[in-house]
Amino acid sequence: MTVIWRVLFSAWKKRGYPYPSDPELLNDYHNSKVPHTDMFRCLDKAAILDNNSGGKYNSDPWILSTVMEIEEVKMVLKLIPIWSTCILFWTVYSQMTTFSIEQATFMNRQVGSLVIPSGSISAILFVSVLTFTSLNEKLIVPLARKLTHNVQGLTSLQRVGTGLVFSVVAMVAAAIIEQKRREIATRHNTQISCFWLVPQFFLVGAGEAFAYVGQLEFFIREAPERMKSMSTGLFLSTLSMGFFVSSLLVSLVDKATKKLWLRSNYNKGRLNDFYWLLAVLGLFNFFVFLVFAMKHQYKVQHFVNSDEEELKATKT
Structure with missing residues (x-):
């Protein structure tokens, strides 16, 4: 630094x-x-x-x-555009630990004689992450290698982009499900099953499996050799910034809608509109990411080293 x-x-x-x-x-x-x-x-x-x-x-x-010091600083600055577009994924992710958990309290959580704690719904998120992490290594990456003829299968930015797409789809699913939940609750005075939340948790978990690995790989590989610790810090800062942006967005929405969207009683609020807002922001963010990703030039030596390591691993 x-x-x-x-x-x-x-x-x-x-x-x-x-x-x-x-x-x-x-x-x-x-x-x-x-x-x-x-x-x-x-x-x-x-x-x-x-x-x-x-x-x-x-x-x-x-x-x-020295020229070397200057070029190292240039490498770090080159990461900032991609860094900025990674933040919104974690803003979406934060909804799974806040609003989506709270949603479950307004839904039927009974399975037989057992009542599922609302916080336990987040277990779906972790199951999804584990599932797609395993699928990545055993199915998606080998298939991508055959299609792209690249030993990496998917580049780090392709992984990040896939994660961003999943986050947008997750917010669309969340908006539709919340709208349906609220309509049934207000018109028929009944609760739908909490398992209707599975799609949004599953999609965000799938996105995390791609985005987390892609971001970590990108920042470590593309950072200067003498600034590896800083590259990890850049990656982790996207998580913290994502949660910060979520809090900021909630405050702005509260002021703009005079707290009509985000109420403590979800049956009287419009949480679905908040999810739609995140979906639109996520889609815009994805297109910005595409522009930055297409202009980004990878460090060639990293690809060479990675290819050699992959080839050695396959031979052994």
């Missing part, structure tokens, strides 16, 4: 400097293990040799950065 602040500070301090005519004039260009790129060129100014500050003999990293 310190490297990022140093590069940004040095680049800002030299913002008025002209770009060098040749990138090879940048500090430590030939010793960089990471090839120089033209993206975020403004950061290259951090490696401009300045005679006023001692030129190449200046050892203060806050004044003069």
Whole structure:
């Protein structure tokens, strides 16, 4: 993290400097293990040799950065667009631990003489995750390898995209089911079975099996070698930001609808409209993700290493 602040500070301090005519004039260009790129060129100014500050003999990293440090910062910045589109998945996920659990209290939870605790409904989520994680390794990935002729089967971004699609479908299913539940409860004064919640839990669980693995793999593989711990932090921050956005969205919806949508009594509220809102936001977020994903360039060396490891594993 310190490297990022140093590069940004040095680049800002030299913002008025002209770009060098040749990138090879940048500090430590030939010793960089990471090839120089033209993206975020403004950061290259951090490696401009300045005679006023001692030129190449200046050892203060806050004044003069190396090309390798700058390229590492560029790699991190390149992850931000994908990072931003991963947040909404966890916003949807958070509904399974809040509103969907509360939904169950307004439904028939009796199975024979047993009354299922509303919180136990979330077990479906974990069963779904385990099921699709197993299917990924034994069915989906081998099938994808045959279709794409890629040893990875599905790339990390394809996994994330699949997870986002599942989250959108889950919110559509949740909206339809909640609308049906409320209609039956208000018109016929009866409760439908809590097992009608299975589709939305199952779909979100399936999405998590793809999105979680895809995000973790993406951030670890695409981050600079010397910033692996930070890449894990980036991934985990999408989870926390997702729950934060959920709280923010609830507050905004409460203000905009004067608490007509999200009431403590779901039979008098319009939770289904909130789910529809999440579905629309999720769909928009997915298209934004597609744009960023198509423009993203993977680190080639990671694919090479991954391919070699996969080939060795299949041979043994």
